[in-house]
Amino acid sequence: MFILEVNPLVLPDIGLVFWNTIAFVVLLVVLGKFAWKPMLKAISERENGIEEALLQADKMKAEIATMQSENEALLAKAREERATLIKEAKEASDKMVAEAKEKAKSEYDKILADAQLAITQQKNAALTDVKNQVGTLVIEVAEKVLRKELSNKADQESYIKQLADGVKLN
Amino acid sequence: MSFLRIKTLLVAGFSLLAVLSVTKSFANETAMDSAKKEKEFNVTETILEHIKDDHSWHLWGDKSIHLPVILKTSKGVEVFSSAKLVDEHHEPIVYKGNFDYKLIEGKLKIVNEQGTIDEVANKQLLDISITKNVASLFVSVFIILVVFLTAASAYKKTGVTSAPKGLQSFMEPIVLFVRDDLAIPNIGKKKYAKFMPFLLTVFFLILTNNFLGLIPFFPGGANVSGNIAFTMMLAVCVFIVVNLSANKNYWEHIFWMPGMHWSMKLFLAPIELIGVFTKPISLMIRLFANITAGHILVLSLICIIFIFKTIFASAIAVPFAVFIGVIECLVAFLQAYIFTMLTAMYIGMANEEHHHDHAHEAHH
Numbered sequence: 001m002f003i004l005e006v007n008p009l010v011l012p013d014i015g016l017v018f019w020n021t022i023a024f025v026v027l028l029v030v031l032g033k034f035a036w037k038p039m040l041k042a043i044s045e046r047e048n049g050i051e052e053a054l055l056q057a058d059k060m061k062a063e064i065a066t067m068q069s070e071n072e073a074l075l076a077k078a079r080e081e082r083a084t085l086i087k088e089a090k091e092a093s094d095k096m097v098a099e100a101k102e103k104a105k106s107e108y109d110k111i112l113a114d115a116q117l118a119i120t121q122q123k124n125a126a127l128t129d130v131k132n133q134v135g136t137l138v139i140e141v142a143e144k145v146l147r148k149e150l151s152n153k154a155d156q157e158s159y160i161k162q163l164a165d166g167v168k169l170n
Numbered sequence: 171m172s173f174l175r176i177k178t179l180l181v182a183g184f185s186l187l188a189v190l191s192v193t194k195s196f197a198n199e200t201a202m203d204s205a206k207k208e209k210e211f212n213v214t215e216t217i218l219e220h221i222k223d224d225h226s227w228h229l230w231g232d233k234s235i236h237l238p239v240i241l242k243t244s245k246g247v248e249v250f251s252s253a254k255l256v257d258e259h260h261e262p263i264v265y266k267g268n269f270d271y272k273l274i275e276g277k278l279k280i281v282n283e284q285g286t287i288d289e290v291a292n293k294q295l296l297d298i299s300i301t302k303n304v305a306s307l308f309v310s311v312f313i314i315l316v317v318f319l320t321a322a323s324a325y326k327k328t329g330v331t332s333a334p335k336g337l338q339s340f341m342e343p344i345v346l347f348v349r350d351d352l353a354i355p356n357i358g359k360k361k362y363a364k365f366m367p368f369l370l371t372v373f374f375l376i377l378t379n380n381f382l383g384l385i386p387f388f389p390g391g392a393n394v395s396g397n398i399a400f401t402m403m404l405a406v407c408v409f410i411v412v413n414l415s416a417n418k419n420y421w422e423h424i425f426w427m428p429g430m431h432w433s434m435k436l437f438l439a440p441i442e443l444i445g446v447f448t449k450p451i452s453l454m455i456r457l458f459a460n461i462t463a464g465h466i467l468v469l470s471l472i473c474i475i476f477i478f479k480t481i482f483a484s485a486i487a488v489p490f491a492v493f494i495g496v497i498e499c500l501v502a503f504l505q506a507y508i509f510t511m512l513t514a515m516y517i518g519m520a521n522e523e524h525h526h527d528h529a530h531e532a533h534h
Contacts, residue, residue, distance in 0.1 A: 008275070009398065009462065013223060015240075015298040016399035023311050024403060027375060032367035035318035039345060040366055042325035 138167055211476050217469045221393050221462060222276050224302040225252035229388050234260075237305055239278065242296040243268055252299070303400070306392030310378040317341065318374070348373050348510060356514035361521050365514070368411055372404060373510040380461060380502030384495065395505075396461030398454070405454035408513050413446065416520035428524075449516050453509055460505050464498040 145159060227235040236253035245268040254265045255273050262273035269280040269291055278299070280291040300308075317337065324338035334342045348370055353362040379395040394400050422428060424442040427435050471491040475483045 008277075009218070009221065010458075012399040012402050013301075013397075014296065015301065016223065016303055016397060017403055018298050019300070019304040019307060020400050020403040023307050024371070024375065024407065027311055027314060028367065028371045030315060031318055031371055035322040036345075036367040036370050038322045038325055039318075039342075040349070040363070043342065043346065043349075 138163075213470070213473045213477065216473060216476075217466055219276070220469055221396065221465050223392075223397065224276060225255060225273065225278065225299060227302045227305060227388060228391070235305075235388075237300045237302065239271075239299040240297075241267075241271075241278070242298065243280070243291070244294045245269070302392045303394050303397055306382060306389065306394050307379065307400070309389045310375065310382050310394065313382075314374055314378055344374075345370060352507070352511050352514045356511065356518040357521060358518060362514075365411070365415070365517050368407075369510055369514055372407070372513060373506050376404070376457065376509055377503065377506035380506060381499075383461060383465065384498055384502060393462065393465055396458060396465055398458050401454040401458040404457070404509070405450040408453060408516065409447075409450040412449070412513075412516045412520045415517060417523075419522065419524050420520045423524075449512075453512060457505055457509055460501060464494070464501055467494050468498065 142163060145163065225237055225239060227237060229235060236251050239248075239250055239252050239255070241248045248267050250265070250267060255262060255271065255278070257263050264281060264285070265271045269288070270282070271278055272281045272285070273279075274281075274287065278295075278297050280288045280295055282288045318341065321338045321341045324335065328335065328338075333339070349362070349366060352373075353366055353369055357365060376395055379400070382390045383393050383395055385391060424446065425439050427438045427442070430438065468491050471487045471494060474487040475481070477483075
């Protein structure tokens with residue numbers, strides 16, 4: 001107590017304690033309700049927002065990466081497909097050309113065969129005609145010879161023989 | 171060469187100052203009683219007068235604000251201006267209200283007809299005047315309210331996602347500092363949120379009053395955070411918050427320290443119990459002593475000029491006073507920081523969950 005009485009500096013004044021307490025309680029209540037609460041809430045909300053945004057950005061990045069690799073795979077597949085398509089088309093066209101060639105050849109062969117057949121037939125017909133005419137001529141000649149040579153028997157016979165030899169032409 | 175030039179400049183500057191001060195003191199002499207001016211200069215009295223509370227708030231020269239006096243005596247409540255307690259020369263006089271009141275060593279007392287202190291009547295005197303410290307405290311409360319209500323409203327206006335602007339961007343890092351460097355490391359992530367309003371209020375109230383105390387003129391100049399009443403009130407609040415929030419584990423560690431021999435437990439219990447009180451008391455004394463010491467230091471340095479009675483003493487006194495003033499700015503922040511950090515630490519200790527309790531039980 002002696003020290004407290006000696007120095008008034010360390011003796012708390014009851015009036016000051018009273019006003020200090022009121023001021024502190026008012027400050028605590030008013031600031032607590034209208035300043036600290038909204039401030040801290042807003043700050044933590046913002047922090048959460050930033051954290052979420054960062055997480056989302058990472059997620060998007062990963063998604064983009066997967067999409068890119070997917071794209072590349074798709075592209076490669078398309079390229080492959082194109083190559084096979086071209087190959088198939090070429091094969092088909094080659095086949096068609098070959099077929100056409102073959103067909104043309106067979107047609108040509110057929111036409112050739114037909115033509116030969118026709119030629120042979122016509123030749124045979126002409127030959128037959130010639131033979132018939134020769135036959136007629138032979139009969140006519142024979143008739144004429146017969147009419148003239150029937151009186152001489154020996155001549156007749158030699159003549160017939162001669163004629164007959166001559167006809168053996170066919 | 172350059173040293174000589176600086177020296178001549180300094181001499182010229184100080185002689186100019188000396189001339190100005192002489193003319194000013196002549197002007198004062200005509201206005202004031204020459205007998206009063208002859209009064210011996212008392213350093214201790216001057217410094218204590220500046221540090222102590224007062225019923226009027228000095229502005230400049232002869233001007234000062236006379237703050238209201240509010241008294242509760244056995245004859246009821248009484249309110250009057252403190253101007254009635256002093257004469258035109260700022261000397262205390264007797265004011266006749268319900269009792270005869272007089273300022274004795276800056277404090278209002280009831281005096282009897284002989285002019286001596288009436289001890290019996292003073293026992294029932296409750297002085298809740300708006301003194302210089304109370305007024306300064308109100309100024310600081312007003313500043314804090316304006317600053318933080320403005321800053322908080324900015325969050326409503328600009329929304330949560332936008333970056334802070336203006337006052338909001340200035341206060342937010344400090345609020346975050348209290349949260350991330352004081353509350354969370356000492357109390358823990360789980361429980362800190364409940365104590366944030368208390369810690370922030372304590373921090374900014376101390377900080378604002380520390381800085382207001384450093385301003386040598388109105389609206390500063392009062393010594394609120396260097397007043398034992400202010401620090402005591404804060405310490406009591408800390409005591410209440412710490413002990414009301416304390417869990418079972420904390421009390422167990424105080425009264426029956428786990429993991430010790432029973433004789434050691436008996437020995438430790440009174441020491442721990444004293445610790446419950448010494449913690450807030452140390453907070454009270456630390457803040458009070460640091461801020462008061464700073465004020466005394468600056469005032470002492472300025473008093474050098476008056477002790478030597480020469481203007482040339484200011485060549486030493488003023489640079490030193492400025493230097494100490496700069497350090498005081500650091501101390502103003504540091505003391506607010508230390509007070510809040512220790513408060514957070516005490517709260518953290520009172521709320522700690524001990525995981526090794528089961529290990530203790532297993533041993534016995």
